[in-house]
Ligand SMILES: *[C@@H]1O[C@H](CO)[C@@H](O)[C@H](O)[C@H]1NC(C)=O
Ligand SMILES: *[C@@H]1O[C@H](CO)[C@@H](O)[C@H](O)[C@H]1NC(C)=O
Ligand SMILES: *[C@@H]1O[C@H](CO)[C@@H](O)[C@H](O)[C@H]1NC(C)=O
């Protein structure tokens with residue numbers, strides 16, 4: 001009986017981290033996604049760094065649009081009250097300049113609006129991921145005049161690191177203890193007072209708004225040992241932003257929180273799928289580093305765009321390259337993240353150009369990229385419903401040359417090419433594929449039928465630079481692809497996200513913490 005009571009929280013938590021593996025996440029800048037009044041088409045120029053008027057209600061009213069692309073989670077901007085001033089860097093429309101940890105950002109709506117959004121998501125079995133910042137707060141003052149008195153609860157200078165700027169980014173002490181910018185007073189995350197406040201705060205925030213997961217900002221600017229207790233206190237999954245070019249640096253943080261964004265991958269994906277052809281081999285090499293350096297590659301956040309980087313179509317207008325990058329993001333090991341506007345082929349380059357209001361697109365569900373994402377992501381959901389092993393098994397490299405990368409994962413083979421839309425038509429002869437010989441296979445991009453030969457050998461037709469996505473034909477029923485029926489009424493996709501799987505180490509560790517708490521309680 002006691003044992004059962006002890007096991008319960010452990011299992012509940014195991015579901016929390018594991019259930020994110022099967023999700024796909026749509027990143028939203030709350031201020032830029034949708035206004036409460038859809039008739040309000042007042043222009044808003046991202047270069048001015050002002051509030052454009054997007055709200056939680058706006059998101060709530062466009063959930064069909066998001067779910068129509070197969071996404072099963074959204075990540076929204078930080079929700080806490082920010083400094084109201086226009087600074088030399090513009091307004092805090094992005095939410096990263098905290099003023100009061102215990103109040104909401106009224107620009108985005110009321111408490112009821114946020115609660116309604118969460119409830120509407122839950123009804124659709126979609127998750128809510130909220131962005132949080134711990135490293136710094138916001139200030140409109142000249143740095144040396146900052147006193148903290150406007151900030152709740154860190155109102156004393158002793159709650160902050162002394163003013164210094166990071167001038168040597170290889171010096172980790174500076175990265176952690178100096179200020180990222182004049183606008184961002186650096187909280188003293190070594191102070192016991194600060195630590196206690198943050199740990200209590202995050203637990204309350206998650207409970208108050210029924211948050212399913214956290215995206216944590218500027219993780220590398222806080223000492224690693226801060227994070228485990230913070231994440232434990234939240235009780236939910238967390239993925240951290242660790243901006244770095246090598247998996248070695250980034251994945252070190254996966255020892256302190258369940259997941260990090262795969263920034264090293266991002267840079268190589270950007271470079272791999274370009275016209276004229278970029279480097280596939282850098283991408284392939286990096287995958288080995290991932291396996292060597294990361295505790296759990298299946299939880300890493302994969303992305304080709306986010307709010308801090310130039311949009312991908314700013315570098316390539318070739319739709320075939322974009323289709324290959326989408327395919328990698330969705331089917332490779334890890335959790336796929338898309339940034340609002342990718343589905344509308346937005347082309348804004350560096351921040352702030354890449355933070356366009358979405359309403360100028362009229363939320364078209366017929367734009368080529370919307371259709372592409374919807375098709376591929378719905379297919380991913382279908383695959384997971386067929387076999388949850390898809391998100392718990394590692395992909396393997398089947399074939400690689402200067403322009404091609406073939407990866408096999410569970411029962412899916414996907415072949416990426418960077419030859420571009422004007423690339424040649426040819427047959428790629430694979431001597432093995434991962435499929436047992438004799439398997440009937442459908443290539444779902446062009447709907448070609450194939451049969452795997454000896455050792456799974458396959459001859460795959462490549463053309464117009466499109467990716468090739470191959471799956472056993474008998475598993476396609478219900479996918480709606482290539483003449484197979486759609487799932488109607490028997491939607492197994494929905495259960496995919498909450499299936500329990502064996503505990504991974506992180507979950508176990510989280511669980512153990514709660515065991516300790518429970519024992520103390522007893
Ligand atoms: C706010 O500041 C930005 C940059 O300093 C400037 O471009 C913008 O016009 C200002 N907005 C208002 C409303 O004052
Ligand atoms: C790193 O920066 C800190 C603070 O500026 C300084 O005290 C320390 O000497 C630096 N370490 C190295 C190895 O440069
Ligand atoms: C920057 O910091 C690194 C690591 O602390 C150190 O090795 C290097 O010498 C520093 N560079 C400069 C220019 O101070």
Ligand SMILES: *[C@@H]1O[C@H](CO)[C@@H](O)[C@H](O)[C@H]1NC(C)=O
Nearest residue numbers: 101102103201202204205208
């Ligand atoms: C959570 O809600 C309680 C009760 O309304 C409130 O006192 C507390 O400040 C809230 N905490 C956070 C972090 O939102």
Ligand SMILES: *[C@@H]1O[C@H](CO)[C@@H](O)[C@H](O)[C@H]1NC(C)=O
Nearest residue numbers: 245246247248264285286289
């Ligand atoms: C991969 O590992 C090699 C060897 O340690 C290293 O030189 C390279 O920078 C790493 N690349 C990435 C992207 O981590």
Ligand SMILES: *[C@@H]1O[C@H](CO)[C@@H](O)[C@H](O)[C@H]1NC(C)=O
Nearest residue numbers: 246247248249252289292293
């Ligand atoms: C990874 O980083 C650690 C320290 O952060 C270093 O000791 C190790 O040599 C690095 N490994 C590689 C392969 O670069």
Ligand SMILES: *[C@@H]1O[C@H](CO)[C@@H](O)[C@H](O)[C@H]1NC(C)=O
Nearest residue numbers: 270271274310314315349350
């Ligand atoms: C993409 O474009 C940005 C500027 O918009 C540039 O900084 C970056 O290097 C480009 N990336 C590649 C891979 O060409």
Ligand SMILES: *[C@@H]1O[C@H](CO)[C@@H](O)[C@H](O)[C@H]1NC(C)=O
Nearest residue numbers: 313317319322345347368369
């Ligand atoms: C995206 O827009 C560019 C022009 O900026 C166009 O050439 C390209 O075909 C578009 N791609 C898609 C997938 O819509």
Ligand SMILES: *[C@@H]1O[C@H](CO)[C@@H](O)[C@H](O)[C@H]1NC(C)=O
Nearest residue numbers: 041344359360361362363364
């Ligand atoms: C959105 O709709 C408006 C009004 O009908 C139209 O003027 C505009 O061209 C549309 N934008 C796009 C991207 O389709």
Ligand SMILES: *[C@@H]1O[C@H](CO)[C@@H](O)[C@H](O)[C@H]1NC(C)=O
Nearest residue numbers: 278279280281400401402403
């Ligand atoms: C692949 O690229 C390398 C370096 O760019 C080149 O030397 C080699 O010939 C290429 N291989 C093929 C098969 O094109």
Ligand SMILES: *[C@@H]1O[C@H](CO)[C@@H](O)[C@H](O)[C@H]1NC(C)=O
Nearest residue numbers: 479480481482483484485486
């Ligand atoms: C499946 O549904 C999609 C979208 O609702 C539709 O476009 C497609 O034609 C359907 N396919 C079949 C085989 O019914």
Ligand SMILES: *[C@@H]1O[C@H](CO)[C@@H](O)[C@H](O)[C@H]1NC(C)=O
Nearest residue numbers: 478485486487488489490491
């Ligand atoms: C759903 O599945 C049940 C049991 O497998 C079956 O009897 C029923 O006909 C299915 N409904 C639809 C709409 O496919």
